[in-house]
Structure formats: structure tokens, C-alpha cells
Amino acid sequence: MTAPQPGERAPDFALPSTGGLVRLSEALARGPVVLTFYQEDGTPACRSQLAAFRDDYDVVRELGASVLAVSVDPLAAHQAFAEQLRPPFPLLADEGGAVARAYGVYDPEQRRARRAVFVIDRDGTVRLSIPWYNPASADQYEQVFRSLGVAPEG
Numbered sequence: 001m002t003a004p005q006p007g008e009r010a011p012d013f014a015l016p017s018t019g020g021l022v023r024l025s026e027a028l029a030r031g032p033v034v035l036t037f038y039q040e041d042g043t044p045a046c047r048s049q050l051a052a053f054r055d056d057y058d059v060v061r062e063l064g065a066s067v068l069a070v071s072v073d074p075l076a077a078h079q080a081f082a083e084q085l086r087p088p089f090p091l092l093a094d095e096g097g098a099v100a101r102a103y104g105v106y107d108p109e110q111r112r113a114r115r116a117v118f119v120i121d122r123d124g125t126v127r128l129s130i131p132w133y134n135p136a137s138a139d140q141y142e143q144v145f146r147s148l149g150v151a152p153e154g
Helices: 024-028 044-055 057-062 075-085 098-102 138-148
Strands: 033-037 066-071 091-093 116-120 126-130
Touching: 024 033, 024 066, 033 044, 044 057, 044 066, 044 075, 057 066, 075 091, 116 138, 126 138
Parallel strands: 033 066, 066 091
Antiparallel strands: 033 116, 116 126
């Protein structure tokens, strides 16, 4: 399966998370969603990826959006990672990778999701698709905020 592109419908899903069961359609009812896939709890690059969204979460909320972070790690690993990272958004457990597959970002050799970011409008339409996200890329990070309507400071 290929990653959904701008203008296409985002696959709906429901996953357990550090904040309880999360259904994409319910999150979208409250506003746009930044859906970020990360490879593994606790790794330096994934920590950096999620810390950036944590640090700019006030901007995300001011724009009426929210963040959902997904990896194939089990919920227990997410809970331990969340205690260290303290993100203001849930970490979703996609054990088995069904959601990562639906978004075209599952790596079968590594048996985990690739780093990716999708911005999804309230109506479920993909606004931005970055299926190969690099947390060190300021340009890609700024694309996320531009798609929401503003570039972050700093």
C-alpha cells in the first residue's frame, strides 16, 4: 500500500494509547490532526522527533490541531517512554503494524513503521504527506506547521 497523498482520504483507525483508546475520526471531530509515525520508543532520533512536537505543542493547539504519535511498540513500552518524554499527546500502540501498513509506512524488513508525518483535515482529507520524515530536517518540520497555517519560531 502506498502512502495517502494530499487530497486523498486518510484511513480511519482505533488504537490503544497512553491516553486510552484513540479513534482518528473522533480526534478529527475536534480539529485537524498531525499524525506522526515513529520507529521505536526510546531511540535518540525518535526522542528528537517527538520532543519537537512536544515543545511546539502550544502552537499546534493554538491552530486548533492535535498530535497523535504511532509506533508498533507495545503499550507498556509507550508508557515507559511517555514517562521520560512527557508528551502532551498520546502515543498509540500499532502492534502488528496494521495502521502503518494502511498509511504505506510499514517496513517489513525492520518490522516497524518508518518515520512519517501526515496532516489530516477535520473532514479526513490528507493535507500534507511526508512518508519519509527526517526529524533533523527543519524544512520538513516547517512544512507541517505551514500546512496548519503558520511556521514555528526558532
